Amino acid sequence: MAVDYTKYLRMDKMPLYWCPGCGDGIVLKCYLEAIDELGWSKDDCAMVSGIGCAARVTGYVDFHTLHTIHGRAIAVAVGIKMSHPDKHVFVFGGDGDLVHIGGNHLLHACRRNVDVTVVLINNWIYGMTGGQHSCTTPPGAKATTAPRGSFEPTIDVCKMAIGAGAGYVARGFAGDPTRLKKLIKEGLEYKGFSLIDVFSPCPINFGRRNKLGDPAKLLEHMKSFLVSSAKAKRMSEEELKGKFITGVLHKDTEKPELTEAYKSIVEKAQASDEYWAKYVKGTLSESDKNKITREELKKLYPYDVETPLKQWKKL
Amino acid sequence: MGRIAFLNANAAVAEAALVAGLGFYAGYPITPSSEVPERLSKIMPEKGLPFMMMEDEIASINACVGASASGVKAMTCTSGPGFSLKQEALGMACMFEVPLVVVDVMRGGPSTGLPTRPSQQDIMQARWGTHGDHPIIAVAPCNAQEAVFETIRAFNLAEKFRQPVVLLTDGSLSHLHTKIYIPDPDEVEIVDRAQPEVDPENYYPYDYNYEVPPLAKWWTEDGKSYRYHLSSLIHDKTGFPTVYPKYAQWLLERMHNKILNHRDEILKYEYYKMDDAETCIVAFGSTAEAARVAIDQAREEGIKVGMFRPLTIWPSPEEQIRDIASKVKQFIVAEMNLGQYKLEVERIVGGRAPVYGVSQAAGVLIRPSQIYDKIKDPSKRVEIGLTEEELKRFGGGE
């Protein structure tokens, strides 16, 4: 049965803001299908985004949503997840947002294996600000800040995430939505940090500037960089140079998830009173003959200023 | 009942935050503030509360904004360089209108400056550090006991006004252990953010009918789920972005008015021996303690001097300072910087009385003797109050 997307969208915010041919809508659709298949209540879902085209997703999905500042969405998401370990927390964002300016937060979320699902819409360009080159722009590709072509090497975000210790890392392609949905769903289900790096076309600010033709042709161009993980196994290192492998690239079922790890610290802390015993020294109990008097308090705080104490507003 | 403890202001802030209902802490180590997270890391797990050391200063305040937006009282703590890094997200907290407490243990600046030494150089940064027209509340306690009270108050103000509050202490308070009283939560007034009376479907996070609209917890205890959107862009009552000029102007004016119209609840200050004073010392934080000693000494000689001590630094106590200006002959603003709050006092006094400064940014406390000398002769510059013997100890600097 077809998915009723309107169930998950704020329909009064339609139509979508994205340009014709943009991959963001495809990715959002795959993501909503995955959520629908999992049967998660939108009441239990929170999504955070930073700034950029992809970050606009938080405006459309009918979850608890935060549209934060550039680059920091993952850090904000960690704060939510740590406070509410039983809820589902997601981040949507672009390459400029999550990898370039916000790269440090991505690295450390990977390392922590915090149960947040990040959908990274990787379009190789700063789209919203008008086509400046980012850390994922292929060398030689033109951008408004690289009129002669970018002279910087690019980054394989998935390799970086695996190196940093992410529990689940996958790469998808907006041109292959059926597989993309599966990859996202597996990431959502994974208990730990999951990153889905989605190659997605920006026909206006990347394709057009690089004379790559219409959106369909741009998809073909992007696809030429991609190799499925099954096929990659049969390829030599030399052949894989400059290629990006798609599919589930890494899944660690052993690594503890962050909120679970914290739970065990809490249990350990509550089982022993080592610090409590140390700090509670000087506790005054109700029956204590040393019950603090107003005069004693007044000596500790002799100023003519109000206190937050209910009993003695002024000492 | 609470308890007596022997703590420095950092530990006092940590303890008091827990009294006030702290539910989430994220931070990054920086001298001289690190005792705050150190102490919380010991206690918070015992209370089952999340405590995080993040990858950087930026991440720590952002995590706090996330936690607070979802309905938890959050705090982060830092010092000068870290406070600079946190500024963008502090602006986001202002824009979201989420409660948040940011502790800045002021050390000598600019840049890495004097990491282990006290200063009061972040006064203006606390006001204007983040970009754009934003409201702010900043409070500055003068000792560890007051740090307990002011931390609780900072949380209360943050919750009541949906507003980040900056708590300014300094590097000397963070070393100075004193005897203090830490009250139990049931002994103090604790404010929690107002919750909406309407159901989730009729709820707006920036409802025009309120000066401070209720900020719904995402997940309530009775199982309700308030789903809404907060944006760091200029937004309308729904929380969604708008560029409509009228709404932009409204939003900023309301955000300012929610603070400025409630100064009577936010301002806190102390008059010390001001009744017949002809000279008014304006001092806050640890400098105020030195001023107190100097005033007592001068009073013994019959000099009519007193102190006005703002505990709330921002918004500034304009009415009170203007009133004093009509009664005294002169002001002396004593602060561990090159005259930041003096600027504000001058603005308010508006030429009605001369404003002098003991403006020392040397990384050492202003001593009572320096303030005393200034009282004796306000026009004379006060030198750094250290003996040759003490100066030798610092080494270097020919």
Next chain:
Amino acid sequence: MGFHYELRFAGVGGQGSLTAGTILAHAAVFHTNYYATQVPTYTSQVRGGAAKADIIISDTPIVFAESTNVDFFLATHQKAYDAYKGDLKKGADVLVDSGLVKVPDEDAKIYKIYEYPLVKVAKYEIGNVVTMNVLAVGICVGLTHVLDVEAVRETVKEEVPERFLDMNLKAFDMGLEVGEKFRREGPTKK
């Protein structure tokens, strides 16, 4: 003014002479109805360098915690002695480690100098160099009577790790004896 006493404990980073200060301050606050302040030098500033903690004990609240008239000074390293003897008041009691600090003759004319091989005794007679602090606390209390012996003993029990407790109590009692002896016989360096 009533009772007001300033102490300074100085050593080099890692010696732990600051702990001695903490014990006395806690004894004043938690076991005597006194007020106290403690200002240690900041740790990151003194890795391996001279470190000190200033303690003020008073029967009235302390407004400005600045030690300018130190009554008792403990120095367990030459660097610390040289750096921090500046604020001593005339006739102050000065306890130094006889093996590690050489007090100039002219200082003995201004202060009461008590020399004792703190480190050596802690290490060889008591059995662990970490007891040096408590030994010094014992001497301080015995010599100056600044606080009640039992109040300090209770604090020692709270402050030291359990496995070192017996050893530390032994150090405290030894220190008390030495302190009382100093009190009777006067400075060791004339």
